[in-house]
Amino acid sequence: MLRDDQIQDYYIVAAWAKASGLRRVGRDLLHAIDRGAQVHAAIGVDQGGASIEGLAALNKLTTESFIFFNPGSPKRTFHPKFYFGIGDRKAEVILGSGNLTNGGLYSNYELATRVTVSGDDPEGWRFVDEIFEYYMLVTGDPESCRPLNAELIEEMKNDDRILLGSERRRSPFSGAGRRQGRIFNPSNEPLMIPPKPSIDIDGMIDILDDDASPVGQASQSPAGGRNRSSESSPDVQTVAGSELESGDNRWAKFFKRLSRFDASLNTAPGQIVIPKAFADFFGELEIELDGSEATGSRQRARKFRAILVGDTRTVVAEDARIIEYVPAPTHKRTNTELRFAFRTPEVRGMLAEDDYLTFEWLDDGTLQVALTQSNPSPDDQLRYGWLSSPL
Numbered sequence: 001m002l003r004d005d006q007i008q009d010y011y012i013v014a015a016w017a018k019a020s021g022l023r024r025v026g027r028d029l030l031h032a033i034d035r036g037a038q039v040h041a042a043i044g045v046d047q048g049g050a051s052i053e054g055l056a057a058l059n060k061l062t063t064e065s066f067i068f069f070n071p072g073s074p075k076r077t078f079h080p081k082f083y084f085g086i087g088d089r090k091a092e093v094i095l096g097s098g099n100l101t102n103g104g105l106y107s108n109y110e111l112a113t114r115v116t117v118s119g120d121d122p123e124g125w126r127f128v129d130e131i132f133e134y135y136m137l138v139t140g141d142p143e144s145c146r147p148l149n150a151e152l153i154e155e156m157k158n159d160d161r162i163l164l165g166s167e168r169r170r171s172p173f174s175g176a177g178r179r180q181g182r183i184f185n186p187s188n189e190p191l192m193i194p195p196k197p198s199i200d201i202d203g204m205i206d207i208l209d210d211d212a213s214p215v216g217q218a219s220q221s222p223a224g225g226r227n228r229s230s231e232s233s234p235d236v237q238t239v240a241g242s243e244l245e246s247g248d249n250r251w252a253k254f255f256k257r258l259s260r261f262d263a264s265l266n267t268a269p270g271q272i273v274i275p276k277a278f279a280d281f282f283g284e285l286e287i288e289l290d291g292s293e294a295t296g297s298r299q300r301a302r303k304f305r306a307i308l309v310g311d312t313r314t315v316v317a318e319d320a321r322i323i324e325y326v327p328a329p330t331h332k333r334t335n336t337e338l339r340f341a342f343r344t345p346e347v348r349g350m351l352a353e354d355d356y357l358t359f360e361w362l363d364d365g366t367l368q369v370a371l372t373q374s375n376p377s378p379d380d381q382l383r384y385g386w387l388s389s390p391l
Helices: 019-034 052-061 102-107 122-139 150-157 201-209 276-282
Strands: 009-014 038-044 064-068 082-086 090-096 112-118 145-147 253-257 271-275 286-291 297-309 314-326 337-341 356-361 367-372 384-388
Touching: 009 122, 019 038, 019 052, 019 102, 038 052, 038 122, 052 064, 052 150, 064 122, 082 122, 090 122, 112 122, 122 297, 122 314, 253 271, 271 276, 276 314, 276 337
Parallel strands: 009 038, 038 064, 297 367
Antiparallel strands: 009 082, 064 145, 082 090, 090 112, 253 356, 253 384, 271 337, 286 297, 297 314, 314 337, 356 367
């Protein structure tokens, strides 16, 4: 992949990086940069797996690198491993278990899958977009992500929560006792974890002997709701009703039926796809990440207070957010959606596929989101649409 001239931007995301791994790919990384490609990386420093030598090498072998470390409670280890490259007409993604180490790339028992996307492949490009959105989400975290440079490496040596390995000395670098060196803060991104199963292990044999549903049959959602349809991708439906004109949207109200993607606790957990036709409802978005000079892409967002009102429970989300990813002008696929997130784990288990959300601004600027199990629209076939027009 690094030797493919059709790829202009490379992205490395791994839990650990060591010089032993970078020696294996360093020549190809430099060759890619020499021909004008951009090499980006996001690396973790949990559990002493990353080495001082590896981070120093990474700083020299990439055009842009970040360190991600979330010291929040409960502890959340940065653990992804994927490598991908994007060009005007082609993209390649490698997803697997291998870190950016000699063992992860060569000598360990690891597993990876390689996906190539090219030409007219809407589903393939959607997959690439979602991978890229994850990279943007991680590197855009203002609390737990920092640009990698020589100064940061020295500062991490003095952070008592970070243990950095070494490939030249037996004992790792540790900032134990040096609290003044702390440079990473807990992430504000919500922790979305599926509820723990409440199955008694001693009763497992009885459960397995029951007339359980066969694999593949529709089952209850994580929220304990109705049986759901097999739809797994975000909505792609034309918005009914009048288009929202720019201006006063205080009286605007729209609804959306949740897809399996929206309610999933595994695929982009906590994110709800909003058709772009409703963009003006959320007002002006500010540029949050600007990669226009490097990759041509940008990310815009707006934060606000939101209230989720259910039948038996109400949750206040003080830091809800709407996000728009703007691809590079040369990107084949245009973005047709926004992503809305309550950004609080308290909504976990409340949302289920085929439930309905109705969005409406209150006078104090709070976004009220009403959760129902019946379609608020007179047309029961619509998955989303306007319920009232703006002024």
